[in-house]
Structure formats: structure tokens, C-alpha cells
Amino acid sequence: MDFTLTHEQESMRDSGRRLAEREIYPRMDSHPKHLPLPKEVLGDLLHKLAHLGLTGARLPAEAGGSGIGMLDYGIFFEQLPPIVALASMAHEGSTARLFADGNEEQRARLVPDFVSGKQIFCTGSTEPDTGSDPRGVRTRLRKQGDKLVLEGRKMWISNVTVCDAILVTCLDCRDGGSGKRVVKVVVERDRTPFHSAPIDTLGYRQGWFGEAVFDEVEVFAENVVESEREGTAILKASWSVNRPLFSLSAVHLAQRAYDLAVEYAGHRRQFGQPIAARQLVQKELSDIATAIATSRLICYQALSAVDAGTGTEGMAAMAKRYTQNACRDAIWKAMNLFGAMGLSADAKLEGMYRDVNMIAVGDGTNEILALIHGREITGIEALRGAPKGV
Numbered sequence: 001m002d003f004t005l006t007h008e009q010e011s012m013r014d015s016g017r018r019l020a021e022r023e024i025y026p027r028m029d030s031h032p033k034h035l036p037l038p039k040e041v042l043g044d045l046l047h048k049l050a051h052l053g054l055t056g057a058r059l060p061a062e063a064g065g066s067g068i069g070m071l072d073y074g075i076f077f078e079q080l081p082p083i084v085a086l087a088s089m090a091h092e093g094s095t096a097r098l099f100a101d102g103n104e105e106q107r108a109r110l111v112p113d114f115v116s117g118k119q120i121f122c123t124g125s126t127e128p129d130t131g132s133d134p135r136g137v138r139t140r141l142r143k144q145g146d147k148l149v150l151e152g153r154k155m156w157i158s159n160v161t162v163c164d165a166i167l168v169t170c171l172d173c174r175d176g177g178s179g180k181r182v183v184k185v186v187v188e189r190d191r192t193p194f195h196s197a198p199i200d201t202l203g204y205r206q207g208w209f210g211e212a213v214f215d216e217v218e219v220f221a222e223n224v225v226e227s228e229r230e231g232t233a234i235l236k237a238s239w240s241v242n243r244p245l246f247s248l249s250a251v252h253l254a255q256r257a258y259d260l261a262v263e264y265a266g267h268r269r270q271f272g273q274p275i276a277a278r279q280l281v282q283k284e285l286s287d288i289a290t291a292i293a294t295s296r297l298i299c300y301q302a303l304s305a306v307d308a309g310t311g312t313e314g315m316a317a318m319a320k321r322y323t324q325n326a327c328r329d330a331i332w333k334a335m336n337l338f339g340a341m342g343l344s345a346d347a348k349l350e351g352m353y354r355d356v357n358m359i360a361v362g363d364g365t366n367e368i369l370a371l372i373h374g375r376e377i378t379g380i381e382a383l384r385g386a387p388k389g390v
């Protein structure tokens with residue numbers, strides 16, 4: 001077991017940091033903190049990520065994939081500001097899912113523009129009445145004369161306000177029935193416009209998070225994604241990678257909060273001394289550093305296991321639940337070390353605390369993650385209730 005980064009991993013980390021510090025954070029700082037950034041910010045970023053081979057991280061080389069390991073991808077990802085990390089994960093993850101599920105024609109026609117960063121992509125599964133239980137989808141794909149139309153509403157979708165296309169999960173009602181089968185359909189905005197709007201949220205306020213309404217929106221038969229290749233390597237990588245990847249944004253936030261807190265504790269004086277000279281303050285800094293180190297390790301471990309072919313949904317769920325909780329507490333402790341200043345927008349810690357809470361819900365709430373992990377430990381399904389006789 002070697003805990004040192006390889007030369008390639010160091011260069012991934014450094015290029016992620018450079019991108020964040022030189023190009024993304026300055027753009028974020030030049031826009032209002034509570035409003036979504038212009039679409040061009042995400043477009044520019046995706047072009048840069050495409051250049052680095054990171055818009056097709058999970059794709060095979062012949063489809064434009066970079067062949068990068070998931071641990072290396074995570075090390076890069078950790079350096080990005082969370083709003084752009086989430087947006088790029090949603091884009092890349094949606095592309096990987098379309099590639100995994102789509103037929104050859106769909107792969108050839110649709111995937112290249114997402115991999116090149118020319119178009120922004122996202123996935124719409126969640127609905128007003130359907131969240132943790134994806135089987136409850138109500139959006140319907142049905143026939144209207146000789147056309148196909150989509151009806152329904154998707155909520156809490158990353159990138160939806162700026163996307164060029166969305167992969168929508170829906171019930172297949174093309175036979176006139178109530179829809180027993182779930183299919184996916186790609187809606188391309190330039191062919192069939194649909195309404196989307198931002199949702200005002202606690203955190204990620206400069207991000208592109210929102211809802212979409214499909215009010216008899218026409219879709220095309222060639223964009224219905226029917227194949228059910230569940231269990232392919234790409235899909236397994238999608239479940240086991242997204243959670244530790246997303247969690248590394250919590251590590252990013254906690255690391256920034258910690259760096260600020262160490263600096264502040266060194267120069268803020270009370271009772272005649274820097275507060276860093278107090279034992280209780282040192283304990284708080286030690287707790288924060290421990291939370292960051294353990295969180296980073298558990299995420300790296302989950303991603304490294306995916307690279308080794310031993311990653312599981314349980315490991316990924318464990319990494320996300322642990323990291324989000326530990327990093328949220330760490331940021332809170334860092335805020336506390338700033339006293340009243342920690343509550344001010346100027347110190348930026350309150351924004352980090354709001355952002356880290358967003359990570360608790362996306363890609364599985366803490367309760368759902370505990371149940372996914374528990375199922376793997378016990379072999380018993382508790383999400384929907386245990387089977388009879390257990």
C-alpha cells in the first residue's frame with residue numbers, strides 16, 4: 001500500500017488547482033454570489049476538460065475516452081470549485097450513461113458533441129413526487145397522432161438551465177397503456193425546446209440547478225434509449241464513482257475552510273494572545289484536519305477500488321455518507337473559530353457551509369446511503385422492506 005501520489009497524480013492535482021485558482025474562482029468572484037453564472041462559463045470549462053480528456057473519463061478510447069483511472073480523475077476533480085465539479089460530473093456521467101445504454105447509431109450521432117464539450121448534457125430522473133425511489137417515475141412518453149410526446153416535470157436537475165440536451169427517464173406509454181416499462185429519451189433543445197428554470201437553493205447558488213417542464217414536448221423515435229445493459233462496466237462505474245467523486249467536493253470545501261481557519265487562528269488575538277495558542281483551539285484544528293484526512297482517504301480508497309475492479313456500491317455509499325458528515329462538521333468548526341466573522345459573507349465560510357449541505361442530498365441522501373451499505377453488509381434489502389421470512 002503506497003499513500004504517495006504518483007508523478008501523474010501530482011500533475012493532475014496541480015492542473016486542477018491551476019484551473020480552479022487562475023480561471024474559475026476569479027470568474028465566480030466577478031459575478032453575483034447568489035445568481036447562476038452565465039452559460040459560457042460552463043461551456044468554456046467543458047472545452048478545457050475535453051482538452052484534458054475529462055469529458056469522457058469513463059468512455060472507452062474509441063469513443064473519445066481518455067482511459068484515465070478513476071482515482072486520478074477524483075484527484076483532479078477534488079481541486080475544482082464544487083459548482084463546476086458537480087456540473088462537469090453531471091455532464092460526463094450523463095454522457096457515460098448514454099454511451100452505456102444507447103444503440104450504435106445513438107452513440108455515433110449524439111456522444112461526440114458531449115465528449116468534445118460542444119454541447120452541455122444532463123440527466124433528469126428526479127420529479128416532484130419521485131426522489132429516492134426511482135421506480136416512482138411519472139413522466140410519460142406517449143403517442144400523439146404520428147408524433148411522440150413527453151409529458152412531465154423534472155426537479156433538482158444539475159445543468160438543466162443551460163443544457164443543450166437532457167437524458168430523461170420516463171414511462172413508456174407508446175402502446176397507449178399506463179406504462180410498465182421505464183425508458184430514457186434524449187431531448188435536444190434546438191430540435192424541441194422545453195421550459196427550464198433555476199431553483200433557488202441553500203447552496204451552489206452560482207450553479208445551474210433547476211427544473212424542467214415537458215408539456216407535450218415532441219421527441220423523436222431515434223432518441224428513445226431502449227437498451228437495458230444494466231450491469232455493464234460503464235454503468236457499474238457510474239454508481240460506484242459518482243458518490244466518492246461528489247464527496248471530494250466536500251473535502252475541497254473543508255480544506256479551504258481549514259486553510260482559512262489556521263491562518264485566522266494564528267493572527268486573531270484575544271486575552272492577549274493569538275487564539276491558536278489556546279489548547280481548545282488547537283484541538284478544534286486537529287479535529288478538522290483529521291476529518292479532512294479521513295474523508296479524502298475513504299474517497300480515494302473507493303475510487304482506487306473501482307480501478308482495481310473491486311469497487312462496490314456499498315463502499316461508494318460509505319464514502320459519501322462519512323465524508324459529507326465529517327466535512328460538514330469540519331466546516332462548522334472552522335466557522336466557529338472565526339466567531340462572528342465566520343457568519344459574515346465576506347469570510348466565505350458561510351457559503352462553504354451552505355454548499356456542503358447540498359452534497360448531503362444529491363446522488364443519495366444519508367439514509368439511503370446507509371441502507372445501500374447495510375444491504376451489502378447483511379445481504380438483506382431494507383430500502384423497500386425485507387422480503388418475507390427475514
Ligand SMILES: Cc1cc2nc3c(=O)[nH]c(=O)nc-3n(C[C@H](O)[C@H](O)[C@H](O)COP(=O)(O)OP(=O)(O)OC[C@H]3O[C@@H](n4cnc5c(N)ncnc54)[C@H](O)[C@@H]3O)c2cc1C
Pocket residue numbers: 090122123124125126130131132133155156157158159204358359361362363364365366367368371382383384
Ligand atoms: C446538488 C444536487 C444535485 C442533484 N442533481 C440531480 C440530477 O442531475 N438529476 C436528477 O435526476 N436528480 C438530481 N438531484 C436530485 C436528487 O437525486 C434527489 O433530491 C435525491 O435522490 C433525494 O430525493 P428527494 O429530494 O425527492 O427526497 P425523498 O426521496 O423524498 O426523501 C425525503 C427524506 O426521506 C428519506 N427517505 C426516503 N426513503 C427512505 C427509506 N426507504 N428509508 C429511510 N429514509 C428514507 C430521505 O433520506 C430523506 O431524508 C440532485 C439533488 C441535489 C441536492
